[in-house]
Amino acid sequence: MRHDGYTGIENYAAIGDGRTVALIAADGRIDWLPVPNLDTRPVFAALLDADEGGYIALHPVGEYTTERSYYDGTNVLITTFTTETGVARMTDSLNTGVAGRLPWTELARRVEGVSGTVDMEWAVVPGTCLGNASPWAYDTVHGTVLRVDGITLGVRTLNADDVDKDTRSIRGRFTATDGSRSTIAVVGTEVEPLYLPTPEEVDAGIDRTVRNWQHWSEEFRYDGPWKEAVHRSALALKLLLYSPSGAIAAAATTSLPERWAGAKNWDYRYAWVRDAAYTIKAMIRFGLREEVHAAVAWLLRIIRRNDKLTQVFYTLNGEIPGGSSYPDVPGWRGIGPVIAGNDAATQLQQGIFGDLFDIVSLYVDAGNILDAPTGRLLAAIADTTCDIWRSKDAGLWELPGEQHYTSSKMGCWHALDRAVHLSEQGMIPGIADRWVTERDRIAEWIRVHCWSEDKQAYVWYPGTDQLDASVLLHAGSPCTDDARMSSTIDALRSELGAGDHLYRYSGMQTVEGTFVACSFWVVNALAHIGREEEASDLMDRLVTSANDVGLWAEMVDPHRTPDRGTTTHLGNFPQGLSHLALINSALTLARGHDHTA
Structure with a gap:
């Protein structure tokens, strides 16, 4: 299951507390946990x-097999261990409090004996913070404490008192018997005092956290097709919502490779405007009021603070990201580089104008009101869009070479169309006549310059015969033609398809894995242009490529044999855009099948 200390990306499950995320491997080991924040x-x-x-x-101790699942409606994980001598059940939780997230990180791991006896062993071994610090253990009047740079960690045990330590770790053993209960907990803070709850408080916190998650799930409204996959994806997105600010992280990790040869590793612990738009759209359709308002307010606040909309993404606290650094560590399975930071933040991506206006338009259409400063800001951005759409940009895929990307022009069309709508609603000031005129000019430009008669497809950008799956995001839009989009779908699946999955754009077939979101964009596009039966059949097949607990990375490799009999995953994990694409495809199809969404 492990090779040189590493396991497959698809072998992880995720838990979280609204502030950070832990990744738990199929063998029960937690291999990823920033404390206290996701981007720490x-x-x-x-x-x-x-x-x-x-x-x-x-x-x-010794040989064992595992099965795992989440408690219904939660991000609390259950792992069942089976050995020759007995069965034990482990519950993993990043605990939350009575009023929401705790002001410290509290990881709780409860082990219950199911049958027979199972000898268990545990260890808390802090790392070097990607080569930046040396951990050390020291004794206090309240027990041994672990420190790494400014992070302080305490370990609490319940019915697991056979404990040992060395200079940098704490370890122990206990035996699970029929009906027994033991708990191992790790609590942590950064550059502040450490609160040490009693072991009993931590153990009780697991049950409270289950109730908290289930209460949230009760507010979640969806009873359409692929219900289980949609619910799990919504819970995965909730893990990526950074509650201190309302930001939505693109993924929980950094530097997991998009290809086996390396050099395509990125840090996704940032909030992309694009991903926020898709997430808010899904949350509005699910009736999740608090998350919607927090995310919309966060996005508009940081745009006003930075006085422009050229940033592709922001830190989880709403700052403009700095540069990147390259820690001297090997990376997953030795595939580097490892990166802290992301240099794409200052690129121009015209598509984010459409994403922003989509967010705001959906927010207003859901019965909400814009404040006057936001209205003036949006009017200014609409005016900017009228001019900037004629420029080249980096496109949705954040490439270094700028082009007149087709999907970017479609995004600008959508921005101006939604600006007109908001003006008609009385939400934003401005001269809507100009927005109408430029919107129509963009549509004509797309019709003339972005269609290839030879390929019978919307091409990546004018003058090329290469294809780009991101044009699928605009299926059903008045700026595209349904017949042309239908032909484009067929061309994309023919040239960029690998079974049911799809590569992002031409030339990626030998460079990286297939992009999960693109595969679901095909479903969504088919549904929008009336090919619903085909879309449903494809959706049925795609959802089986999730890992054993229903989670997705950024990519899948259709040519590799996985560790556990599921699809081999690549890229950062869990990936918000993958889950968003699944959700929005299911919602689009649900409307066509008269299901409640």
């Missing part, structure tokens, strides 16, 4: 550095 240097990062990255282990 990770104190547990064996995911990227098997020898020095740090981990939290808890598993039977």
